[in-house]
Amino acid sequence: xxxxxxxxxxxxxxxxxxxxxxxxxxxxxxxxxxxxxxxxxxxxxxxxxxxxxxxxxxxxxxxxxxxxxxxxxxxxxxxxxxxxxxxxxxxxxxxxxxxxxxxxxxxxxxxxxxxxxxxxxxxxxxxxxxxxxxxxxxxxxxxxxxxxxxxxxxxxxxxx
Numbered sequence: 763x764x765x766x767x768x769x770x771x772x773x774x775x776x777x778x779x780x781x782x783x784x785x786x787x788x789x790x791x792x793x794x795x796x797x798x799x800x801x802x803x804x805x806x807x808x809x810x811x812x813x814x815x816x817x818x819x820x821x822x823x824x825x826x827x828x829x830x831x832x833x834x835x836x837x838x839x840x841x842x843x844x845x846x847x848x849x850x851x852x853x854x855x856x857x858x859x860x861x862x863x864x865x866x867x868x869x870x871x872x873x874x875x876x877x878x879x880x881x882x883x884x885x886x887x888x889x890x891x892x893x894x895x896x897x898x899x900x901x902x903x904x905x906x907x908x909x910x911x912x913x914x915x916x917x918x919x920x921x922x
C-alpha cells in the first residue's frame with residue numbers, strides 16, 4: 763500500500779488531469795471508462811488500507827462524511843458546467859468555478875484525511891480514500907450533468 767505522501771501525490775496528479783479534461787468541451791454522453799477505472803482503483807486502495815487496520819467508529823464516520831462532501835461538491839460542479847447540444851449530441855464544459863470547486867473539495871478532503879488518521883490507530887487510512895473520493899464526486903457530477911444535458915436536448919435553444 764502506498765504511504766500517505768504517495769496517495770496524496772497520486773490524488774493531485776489525477777485531480778489535475780480531471781480538471782484539465784473538464785475545462786475542455788467534451789461530449790456529455792461518453793462512456794464512463796475513466797470513472798470506472800478511478801472507482802476500481804479507489805475501492806482497491808481503500809480496501810487494502812482497511813484490511814491492514816481495524817478502523818475506529820470515528821474513522822468510519824469521518825470517511826462517510828468525506829464521501830457525502832464529495833457527492834455534494836460533485837452536484838455543485840455539475841451545475842457550474844455549461845451544457846449544450848450540437849447536431850443532436852450533448853456537450854459540456856467546465857469553467858473557472860468548476861476548477862475552484864475541485865480545489866476546495868480536495869482541500870476539504872485532505873483535512874478530513876488527517877482527521878481520519880488522527881482518530882485511527884494506523885496512519886494512511888484517510889489518504890487511501892482519495893481516489894474513491896474523486897470517483898464519488900465524479901459520479902455525482904456526471905449524474906447532474908447528464909440530467910442537465912438531457913434537458914438541453916429537449917429545449918429548442920443551444921444553451922442550457
